Amino acid sequence: MQITIDEIMSVLEHRYPFLMIDKITDFEYGKFVEAVKNVSVNEPWSQGHFPGKPIYPGAMIIESAAQAGGFIFYNKDDEEKKRGGMLVKVGNFKFVKVVRPGDQLVIRTELVDQIGNYVTVRVKATVDGKKVAEGEETYVVGC
């Protein structure tokens, strides 16, 4: 199942320049979310990170993953689950390769743990099939 940018924007309150996923390409409720972010030089961060040598900041990868992972318990037909999850914590996140303009970042988040309303997902971000970052994020869902 895919989720288009229109539906993403109906769930997330983020807007330019902080809307950092373009499409959810695959999704299974309560199991995983896979999203893409097309990294462009025509974005504000590229001016400052770093001048003359744009690198998509690791913190922005975390943001992209956070926005994608929030959809893991998203259900547009259920009023309580229409808003997605709210990020509360970023676990151990490793950045293994730089991401540059022109790259398509593919972010896969998978459920690893749930205690009450707290949900932890494992994140793996790739470009051209090669891992660029991985880590964990924790959300509160259904609030």
Added chain:
Amino acid sequence: MLLAADYLAQGESMVLLDEFEIVDNCLYSSPKYDGISEYSIIPISLWTESVCQNGEVLLRMCKPEIKEALLTNVSEITYPGLSKKQAREVSFIAKELMQTGHYVKTEIKVMLGNKEIGTSCCTHYIS
């Protein structure tokens, strides 16, 4: 007090620390979130970047010979979802934990007023 912008490699639009000072090898700083409206929530990206820039400033102050410092790892980032107005009370205390070869790990205490709201770590690859 010194300006973080004078020490970070980032351009002005991505500098998220304001003034800082170093006392006994610890860095004391406060964040700045230009371009965010007063009652908007600080996004996790800017929050994380501001925490991690403490590590880079500390490195550049204590190891002035380094040219590049690339972020390779972050952990235990507690995200309180503060508005820019609330974030005016945020300050950071950073200290170097260890260096293994080219990798330097920094611990950053996040304070809201006098209360500690989290302790994060970041690792930079320096060259």
